[in-house]
Amino acid sequence: MNRAVMNCHGQRSGLLRATGLLLAALLSACGGGSGSSSSSNNDLQLPLSAEQRQAVLRLPVVVHVLYRDEQTNISDEQIQSQLAATNQHLRALNSAELATVPEVYQPYIADARIELVLADQDPQGQPSTGITRTPYPDPVDGSCDYCTGTAAQWDPSRYINIWVGEYSTRTGRLAALGSAVAGPSSAREQWGITLEYRVFGSLEYGEPEALGWLHEDYAQGKTLTHELGHYLGLLGHIQLGEGHRLYSCDGLPDTSCSNSELTMSFMRTLQPDAELKMFSRSQADIMRHTLLNGYLQGLAQL
Numbered sequence: 001m002n003r004a005v006m007n008c009h010g011q012r013s014g015l016l017r018a019t020g021l022l023l024a025a026l027l028s029a030c031g032g033g034s035g036s037s038s039s040s041n042n043d044l045q046l047p048l049s050a051e052q053r054q055a056v057l058r059l060p061v062v063v064h065v066l067y068r069d070e071q072t073n074i075s076d077e078q079i080q081s082q083l084a085a086t087n088q089h090l091r092a093l094n095s096a097e098l099a100t101v102p103e104v105y106q107p108y109i110a111d112a113r114i115e116l117v118l119a120d121q122d123p124q125g126q127p128s129t130g131i132t133r134t135p136y137p138d139p140v141d142g143s144c145d146y147c148t149g150t151a152a153q154w155d156p157s158r159y160i161n162i163w164v165g166e167y168s169t170r171t172g173r174l175a176a177l178g179s180a181v182a183g184p185s186s187a188r189e190q191w192g193i194t195l196e197y198r199v200f201g202s203l204e205y206g207e208p209e210a211l212g213w214l215h216e217d218y219a220q221g222k223t224l225t226h227e228l229g230h231y232l233g234l235l236g237h238i239q240l241g242e243g244h245r246l247y248s249c250d251g252l253p254d255t256s257c258s259n260s261e262l263t264m265s266f267m268r269t270l271q272p273d274a275e276l277k278m279f280s281r282s283q284a285d286i287m288r289h290t291l292l293n294g295y296l297q298g299l300a301q302l
């Protein structure tokens, strides 16, 4: 589907918190824009002014709930709990778990100065809760087959679309926890994030026994945080050796810049929520670059 992105993203099979689909071919994030043939892109500086590094970037979000019963029709409170959790992660306000990050990495914990807000106007300028609800009997899979009718995509240059449904295969097996599609080499009409409803939000669901290990290990709302990282230009997964380091490996002792040491990053995959704790300074700069100079320029409300 998209070779440039596939090259960046590498392994995808069997991932629970997978991108599953296409991501942006942001050169700096792929390590292809530095002119170096090595695997690293360390010391590459993004063109962010001091002012651009400081502004808090508020991103309007619409959550499209795709439901087939009462449980899948998640509550407004559940949605709000999810945005609150991701905003804590983006602003490095999850201080209790950040305190457990090893000292060597502490200087590289980033406040990305990015916040999600539910849209208060729809694309036609009418007042909105930023939430749509659409009956939908089938699984979601990141294909955007469900992006029609009341669940239709809102202009991705103005909103981040998040679809929440049952992320299962046609046989009912859970295929992934989420996916993100964005960037100049993917179809704009599919831009957005799709998430499994059972890992969306941080409140207890009505029937926790039906949710099993998912709710136990993935109940802190970090799947959206991870997929949002992809949506904003962080292409790779830390432990798969795909680089998105900019500044001397974020200060880590490993000079290979393979990212493999940043074990507590939100961009690690196949890990329970409790293991994901931080964005690094370089990751934050890539996300801000995407919003201020890249393919999502104009989305942020300053």
Ligand SMILES: [Zn+2]
Pocket (backbone or CB within 6 Å): 017, 018, 019, 226, 230, 237, 269
């Ligand atoms: Zn991922």
